[in-house]
Amino acid sequence: MRIVIAEDSVLLREGLVKLLGGVGFEVVAAVDNAEGLLVAVDEHRPDLAIVDVRMPPNHTDEGLRAALDLRKRRPPVAVLVLSQYVEERYASELLSRETSGVGYLLKDRVADIVEFLDALRRVASGGTALDPEVVAQILVRHRRNPIEQLTKREREVLSLMAEGRSNSGIAAALYVSESAVAKHVNSIFAKLDLTAADRDHRRVLAVLQFLKS
Structure with a gap:
């Protein structure tokens, strides 16, 4: 499996590269910003992109908006959002479209490497992986004024x-x-x-x- 990582924290980015490489995945690019993600996907045509939500230059929602762009431009590329936050609006948009090959996990709640790798494989093979907290916040968002x-x-x-x-x-x-x-x-x-x-x-x-x- 070929993977692109977009994560601005150098420790987490390099940690993911080492973890995934150690279990047989091929990390073809690891970048620290949303624009670099789009360039890397166009260049390497990976099977999966792992994307943080908040990245340079503004550290707001650049990564998630790039993930939405990827879903439009490169539908075959699976997307796993890995973030500390639930960005409700864009998460809702991401998950309201074709939900095959998409995931949204919260970093602080990924407590088991085996489960994380299982979620990664599931998303890459066309399935979904959603943190329950993400689902809960999106449901609340749709219900409230x-x-x-x-x-x-x-x-x-x-x-x-x-x-x-x-x-x-x-x-x-x-x-x-x-x-x-x-x-x-x-x-x-x-x-x-x-x-x-x-x-x-x-x-x-x-x-x-x-x-x-």
Whole structure:
């Protein structure tokens, strides 16, 4: 089995290379960023990609978005996400498509090497491997009203957005800095699934969701 690893932690990356090589897998590339993952897959055409969620340059969701891209561009390549986090939105998107050859495991809950290798083989052969915590969080996400995820302060910010106030106007009303308001606004966009692609309309879309709740 040919494997590409995308993991920005050098200790974990080299540890995986040694572990997998020691049990007979061929690690054809080990990279530390999402762009490198896509290049390596195009070059080596592996059977499986092991992908971390948060990688350079921003350490947010680059790896998971790259995994989604791989599923579109290279469907035969199985993808195993190995992360410390459940990035609910993109995880849901990844798992709502063709689920053969896909897995999502939490690093802190991988306690047994034999079980990990079994999950890896299962995903590579077209099966699935999902951490129960990943499944639970995605199910909760689909059941709840996104507005309910907002903190009290985020609701206050969104309420003032609904009044048509700018970030500076919100900052003045709440006696906080504009940078603090900007962080709250970005958090609101993330929790309401308003992506950068919606940049021109995100404030309006956020307000509409708030008014409907």
